[in-house]
Amino acid sequence: MREVAFESSVTSIDALKKAAYRYIDRFSLELLTKKSTYVCLLKFKSELSEEIKDQFVDDFRKEVLDQELRASINTETEQVRNLILAHAFSKTGVIKNE
Amino acid sequence: MLFLRRALSKMSKFQSISTYTNVEEEYKLLPFRFSELDADKYILTNIAGEYYSLKKNKLSLLVNHSLKSDDEDYINLRAKQFLLDSQNEIALELLALKVRTRYSRLAEFTGLHIFVVSLRCDHSCPYCQVSRQSEDKAAFDMTIEIADKALDLVFCSPSQAIKIEFQGGEPLLNFELIKHIVNAAKTRNEIEKRELDFVIATTLALIDNEMLLFCKEHHIHISTSLDGPQDLHNKNRPRQGRDSYEKAIKGIELSREILGKDRVSALMTTTQDSLERVKEIIDEYLGLEFEGIFLRQLSPYGFAMKTKSFMTYDSEKWLEFYKEGINYIIELNKNGIRFQEYYASTILTKMLTCDDPGFVDLMSPSGIGIGAIVYNYNGVVYASDESRMLAEMGNDTFKLGHVLENSYEEIILSDALLNPIEESFTLSVPMCTDCAFEPFCGSDPVYHHAMSKDFVSRKPESGFCKKNMGIFKYLINLMESDPYTKKLFHRWANRI
Numbered sequence: 001m002r003e004v005a006f007e008s009s010v011t012s013i014d015a016l017k018k019a020a021y022r023y024i025d026r027f028s029l030e031l032l033t034k035k036s037t038y039v040c041l042l043k044f045k046s047e048l049s050e051e052i053k054d055q056f057v058d059d060f061r062k063e064v065l066d067q068e069l070r071a072s073i074n075t076e077t078e079q080v081r082n083l084i085l086a087h088a089f090s091k092t093g094v095i096k097n098e
Numbered sequence: 099m100l101f102l103r104r105a106l107s108k109m110s111k112f113q114s115i116s117t118y119t120n121v122e123e124e125y126k127l128l129p130f131r132f133s134e135l136d137a138d139k140y141i142l143t144n145i146a147g148e149y150y151s152l153k154k155n156k157l158s159l160l161v162n163h164s165l166k167s168d169d170e171d172y173i174n175l176r177a178k179q180f181l182l183d184s185q186n187e188i189a190l191e192l193l194a195l196k197v198r199t200r201y202s203r204l205a206e207f208t209g210l211h212i213f214v215v216s217l218r219c220d221h222s223c224p225y226c227q228v229s230r231q232s233e234d235k236a237a238f239d240m241t242i243e244i245a246d247k248a249l250d251l252v253f254c255s256p257s258q259a260i261k262i263e264f265q266g267g268e269p270l271l272n273f274e275l276i277k278h279i280v281n282a283a284k285t286r287n288e289i290e291k292r293e294l295d296f297v298i299a300t301t302l303a304l305i306d307n308e309m310l311l312f313c314k315e316h317h318i319h320i321s322t323s324l325d326g327p328q329d330l331h332n333k334n335r336p337r338q339g340r341d342s343y344e345k346a347i348k349g350i351e352l353s354r355e356i357l358g359k360d361r362v363s364a365l366m367t368t369t370q371d372s373l374e375r376v377k378e379i380i381d382e383y384l385g386l387e388f389e390g391i392f393l394r395q396l397s398p399y400g401f402a403m404k405t406k407s408f409m410t411y412d413s414e415k416w417l418e419f420y421k422e423g424i425n426y427i428i429e430l431n432k433n434g435i436r437f438q439e440y441y442a443s444t445i446l447t448k449m450l451t452c453d454d455p456g457f458v459d460l461m462s463p464s465g466i467g468i469g470a471i472v473y474n475y476n477g478v479v480y481a482s483d484e485s486r487m488l489a490e491m492g493n494d495t496f497k498l499g500h501v502l503e504n505s506y507e508e509i510i511l512s513d514a515l516l517n518p519i520e521e522s523f524t525l526s527v528p529m530c531t532d533c534a535f536e537p538f539c540g541s542d543p544v545y546h547h548a549m550s551k552d553f554v555s556r557k558p559e560s561g562f563c564k565k566n567m568g569i570f571k572y573l574i575n576l577m578e579s580d581p582y583t584k585k586l587f588h589r590w591a592n593r594i
Contacts, residue, residue, distance in 0.1 A: 018528075018532070021528055021529060021556075021558075022529060022558060023558065024556055024558045024559070025556070025558040025559045026558075066132070066134075067532075069132075069157065069158065069161050070131070070132070070532055072161055073127055073129070073130065073131075073161060074129075076126070076127050077127050077128060077129040077130075080126070080128060080129060080182075080190065081129040081145060083190065084129070084145055084190055084193045084194050084197060085145075085194075085197065087190065087191070087194035088193075088194040088195070088197035088198040088201070089197075089198065089201075
């Protein structure tokens with residue numbers, strides 16, 4: 001098992017969960033909160049070398065950052081995404097007014 | 099001194115130098131997703147499914163609004179509608195138009211209607227999902243009554259283009275029914291005025307002149323099976339006399355002679371014995387003057403699972419086989435021999451154009467039922483060809499109804515169809531929803547149900563995901579690293 005900590009002021013719990021799901025075939029996650037910290041306990045499926053475990057931990061940290069970026073993009077583009085989709089399907093008859 | 103400065107300023111006819119310096123323009127992000135392409139790059143796809151590869155260190159600059167407007171990536175990202183500034187205000191309308199084009203096939207609804215006219219077959223292929231070695235016509239052949247009711251359902255579909263495909267077993271064993279269905283469909287179509295096409299999927303072992311003359315009269319396309327060179331084909335496809343290959347070759351020649359070359363195509367299936375022989379398999383297709391090949395992985399359904407044929411190789415081994423095949427085909431083209439791989443062509447059409455070819459496995463919402471539907475020999479309606487194969491293993495999850503018992507509305511609005519389509523929709527599936535490759539991919543609830551008994555599965559453990567992600571990345575890397583391949587792939591994407 002490896003322990004990885006993230007400051008809750010800079011990392012969202014959603015990003016941690018999504019990143020953990022991405023590696024669900026390699027390790028499982030137990031998520032704890034300690035004051036202003038999220039503590040991630042990574043449990044590996046089988047006996048892996050320490051080097052590989054280090055690599056997975058590193059990949060997990062990078063994926064958390066990717067997930068944070070995705071969240072930023074989604075937040076910034078949510079309105080325009082809805083606008084584009086509404087515009088795209090406005091003439092198809094698929095969308096009807098309630 | 100101050101007076102002098104003011105005086106000079108008033109005298110000047112020119113703007114100050116700061117007017118001409120490059121003022122950084124504000125930009126807004128447009129919706130996009132990103133995934134890792136390799137150690138150095140991300141792949142980004144916009145809402146219309148167009149892609150752009152970007153160095154990893156540039157992504158945070160882009161998202162944090164720090165990318166300079168004279169940066170090459172900025173200019174390309176603006177041109178592909180990943181960001182919005184004062185110079186591309188039309189971007190939103192363009193994106194909307196492209197999204198509408200990409201999803202336009204949905205409104206068409208079911209275009210492919212598969213009639214399983216007989217389960218009987220003269221072959222006993224170990225990986226075949228459904229065939230029966232039987233002379234019992236009553237037990238395994240479709241009746242006229244069932245065929246007519248199925249035709250009623252075909253013409254309930256709003257699709258302007260309707261393709262009726264005859265499958266088996268060996269459909270030629272019930273050729274009289276094929277004749278009946280073709281004639282009946284054409285009679286109905288005198289009023290319906292749809293674009294009507296017919297295909298027979300056959301090993302060609304039983305084809306004869308009379309059948310082919312009927313096919314010629316009604317413009318029926320022949321789709322046959324060819325697994326590779328003689329020894330490989332005959333090993334994969336045993337029949338009495340061990341002459342499946344010889345029959346197929348003779349059948350291809352005769353069919354081409356009567357129908358014309360463009361009316362005959364072939365499909366291969368990859369078995370364990372094929373894995374080391376991709377070049378030989380491609381050479382076989384080249385020798386027979388086919389213009390391309392569809393390198394197909396064995397499906398996890400029916401007898402393929404029962405005989406453990408499916409388990410003999412995994413997605414990674416198949417990917418090696420596939421990549422070797424693609425590399426060989428690119429080399430052939432570089433040497434002046436035009437040839438293509440059809441699975442890659444389908445993906446490239448999704449990657450490089452706004453068109454969606456409507457390939458059932460690579461659709462989301464899933465293409466089951468709404469892209470293709472199957473009328474089995476016994477009247478049972480299944481959501482796809484794979485669904486009826488799954489049913490042969492005792493998994494009836496995708497059984498939609500029966501032609502003699504259920505109306506079109508009951509079949510199309512059945513929970514057996516709507517639940518898997520809704521649950522597997524990739525825009526709301528964990529991981530798929532964030533995946534940059536989602537626009538090129540599909541949901542394939544039948545595959546996932548066969549493997550993990552739910553319509554979605556955990557994507558990190560999905561062989562479907564591994565296979566397709568591997569192909570997407572490989573095709574993009576090939577295009578990014580070689581201008582010739584990029585040009586070639588654009589040709590495949592646009593079917594030129």
